[in-house]
Amino acid sequence: MSVGTAAQSAAGPAGALDAERGAAGAGGLPPGFGVDVAGAALALARRFAHGGTLWCFAPAWPAHAHHVAVEFVHPVVVGTRALPAVAVSAEAGVAGLRTLCRAGDALVVVASSEEPAARRALARAPAWGLTTIWIGAGPRPAPGAADHVLWWEGEVPSQAAHTGRFVLSYHLLWELTHVCFEHPGLLEEPQVCSGPACVTCGDEGRLVEVLRLGEGGAVLVRAATGLEWADASLVEGVSPGSLVLVHAGSVLTVLAEGSGE
Amino acid sequence: MRFVDEYRDPAAARALVRRIATLSNGKRFAFMEVCGGHTHTIYRHGIEHLLPDGVELVHGPGCPVCVIPMGRIDDAIAVAEQPGVLFTTFGDMMRVPGSSGSLLDAKARGADVRFVYSPLDALRLAVDNPGREVVFFAVGFETTAPSTAVTLRRAKAEGVSNFSVFCNHVTIVPPIKAILDSPDLRLDGFLGPGHVSTVIGQRPYRFVAEQYGKPLVTAGFEPLDILQAVEMLLVQCAAGRADVENQYTRCVVEEGNPRALAIMAEVFALRPHFEWRGLGFISQSALRLADAYADFDAERRFAVPGVRVADPKACQCGEVLKGVIKPWQCKVFGTACTPETPIGTCMVSSEGACAAYYNFGRLHREAALSVGARA
Numbered sequence: 001m002s003v004g005t006a007a008q009s010a011a012g013p014a015g016a017l018d019a020e021r022g023a024a025g026a027g028g029l030p031p032g033f034g035v036d037v038a039g040a041a042l043a044l045a046r047r048f049a050h051g052g053t054l055w056c057f058a059p060a061w062p063a064h065a066h067h068v069a070v071e072f073v074h075p076v077v078v079g080t081r082a083l084p085a086v087a088v089s090a091e092a093g094v095a096g097l098r099t100l101c102r103a104g105d106a107l108v109v110v111a112s113s114e115e116p117a118a119r120r121a122l123a124r125a126p127a128w129g130l131t132t133i134w135i136g137a138g139p140r141p142a143p144g145a146a147d148h149v150l151w152w153e154g155e156v157p158s159q160a161a162h163t164g165r166f167v168l169s170y171h172l173l174w175e176l177t178h179v180c181f182e183h184p185g186l187l188e189e190p191q192v193c194s195g196p197a198c199v200t201c202g203d204e205g206r207l208v209e210v211l212r213l214g215e216g217g218a219v220l221v222r223a224a225t226g227l228e229w230a231d232a233s234l235v236e237g238v239s240p241g242s243l244v245l246v247h248a249g250s251v252l253t254v255l256a257e258g259s260g261e
Numbered sequence: 262m263r264f265v266d267e268y269r270d271p272a273a274a275r276a277l278v279r280r281i282a283t284l285s286n287g288k289r290f291a292f293m294e295v296c297g298g299h300t301h302t303i304y305r306h307g308i309e310h311l312l313p314d315g316v317e318l319v320h321g322p323g324c325p326v327c328v329i330p331m332g333r334i335d336d337a338i339a340v341a342e343q344p345g346v347l348f349t350t351f352g353d354m355m356r357v358p359g360s361s362g363s364l365l366d367a368k369a370r371g372a373d374v375r376f377v378y379s380p381l382d383a384l385r386l387a388v389d390n391p392g393r394e395v396v397f398f399a400v401g402f403e404t405t406a407p408s409t410a411v412t413l414r415r416a417k418a419e420g421v422s423n424f425s426v427f428c429n430h431v432t433i434v435p436p437i438k439a440i441l442d443s444p445d446l447r448l449d450g451f452l453g454p455g456h457v458s459t460v461i462g463q464r465p466y467r468f469v470a471e472q473y474g475k476p477l478v479t480a481g482f483e484p485l486d487i488l489q490a491v492e493m494l495l496v497q498c499a500a501g502r503a504d505v506e507n508q509y510t511r512c513v514v515e516e517g518n519p520r521a522l523a524i525m526a527e528v529f530a531l532r533p534h535f536e537w538r539g540l541g542f543i544s545q546s547a548l549r550l551a552d553a554y555a556d557f558d559a560e561r562r563f564a565v566p567g568v569r570v571a572d573p574k575a576c577q578c579g580e581v582l583k584g585v586i587k588p589w590q591c592k593v594f595g596t597a598c599t600p601e602t603p604i605g606t607c608m609v610s611s612e613g614a615c616a617a618y619y620n621f622g623r624l625h626r627e628a629a630l631s632v633g634a635r636a
């Protein structure tokens with residue numbers, strides 16, 4: 001007998017997904033793209049409908065971040081509403097996003113799956129309470145890297161950035177978001193009956209970001225529900241910016257090191 | 262860890278379900294998910310309905326509230342009703358029925374019973390209320406026990422003398438062993454608990470493969486995590502292997518959390534035996550406070566009845582927890598026993614198999630399949 005570690009590899013969801021997505025997509029879009037963009041647009045419309053702001057981040061191609069923001073802010077079609085969207089510069093980066101974003105906002109990132117600033121921002125977004133959409137090309141990000149992924153696999157990211165692939169992606173996202181606004185019934189968040197939450201019954205592990213180290217092993221953390229204190233005396237290497245898993249007020253494990261931002 | 266649509270991608274789920282169907286090849290397999298969080302995900306997302314007929318998920322004793330015997334609830338109420346006591350507990354424990362009502366009923370009678378999200382919150386209440394005896398009702402597996410241990414160490418360091426713990430922490434390995442030793446065993450493998458394993462790691466499960474020849478795959482809490490773990494179990498079965506594998510690599514490491522294990526060893530000692538609802542007494546399956554922390558032990562500070570109470574006659578929680586029957590096969594499911602009026606513990610917590618099935622699982626199988634096909 002051996003104790004194995006199965007990476008989420010070709011045999012796992014990503015590999016299985018490749019096979020599932022093998023069917024050709026409509027109108028030159030990648031397979032499954034229509035379903036993906038519709039889901040992303042609905043999630044985004046719901047965020048806007050509940051007062052959220054869209055933050056746009058494209059560290060390697062800042063023009064795309066500005067373009068996305070302009071699309072949403074500028075009501076080019078008569079009768080459609082202007083939606084709050086702001087481009088965040090590469091210089092402002094993750095630190096800027098951390099300061100600007102509130103729980104309930106949305107984040108669109110235009111980047112390859114290898115872009116470090118994009119990965120750092122998206123890894124922290126759940127702890128900030130954001131809905132995330134990742135537009136990109138080349139190797140697909142790992143499952144769970146963002147809530148919604150609009151991807152041009154098999155294309156070179158630096159080329160896709162200039163061939164209109166990304167522009168098409170966020171134009172479709174913008175148009176479909178407005179389609180959702182034409183159907184107000186869609187904008188309600190689905191009420192899921194989940195019963196009373198009990199941290200121990202659910203074996204809960206909440207993803208939070210460490211903001212500040214306190215006294216006696218305490219850390220101030222940012223969770224989707226707000227700021228709270230947790231005890232970090234059970235783990236090593238916690239610093240501001242670390243992503244950690246909290247259960248019943250204690251940090252159980254460190255998922256990503258802080259970058260000292 | 263996080264709920265994201267990318268972990269719920271229907272295309273990925275369908276691809277995995279097809280792999281599972283191919284691997285199971287029409288044969289019958291039964292896998293037990295030990296953790297209540299997994300049970301919740303399975304029912305909430307209708308995963309049972311997506312699996313081929315021959316692949317069954319059996320819901321195990323991994324919800325700490327579900328396995329608390331009635332006598333311990335009576336003991337908790339006896340402590341809570343003592344004058345001057347401020348009794349604190351996690352949410353779901355409030356509604357678990359003892360022989361004469363729940364902690365919620367005791368609260369209605371005037372006892373000061375409060376919800377907390379962490380034992381550290383209970384300690385804070387003790388510091389803020391020096392004239393009261395603050396008691397924390399500690400339940401949970403190895404995920405929660407370190408937090409209680411940290412709290413006790415802090416209470417000792419700060420000399421908070423009006424704080425104590427009614428300790429009901431249990432450990433995950435002995436019930437798995439008890440199930441494996443059960444004569445009605447009909448399991449082909451286990452989905453190992455996710456966050457418990459962040460603390461204890463993978464090594465404690467080796468006996469499942471080495472001594473019993475059954476595979477175990479530690480799994481995350483998203484639908485694709487569960488499906489991938491089932492696929493990994495079937496790959497092992499198809500190859501005639503029995504290994505301990507880790508699907509939840511983004512959170513679980515082989516050795517677990519050594520600091521958490523060390524503080525648990527300092528603060529707790531194993532009880533020689535402990536009663537589990539439906540499973541009976543299991544040796545060395547629960548924790549008490551170590552002698553160095555005896556001053557904080559509510560069972561030593563207060564008189565508790567300590568009487569064993571038999572489950573109500575109609576209750577079949579034991580059979581549900583062992584996977585012998587499905588929740589809906591219990592005679593009182595959905596009639597006398599509902600989440601509003603629970604007879605057994607499995608109907609209390611939303612992670613309990615009966616409550617999870619009551620809340621999410623009543624979708625008709627064909628309807629679920631057609632939804633899955635369209636998604």
Ligand code: SF4
Nearest residue numbers: 578591598605608615
């Ligand atoms: S329906 Fe109620 S009594 Fe029956 S097994 Fe479930 S919780 Fe126990």
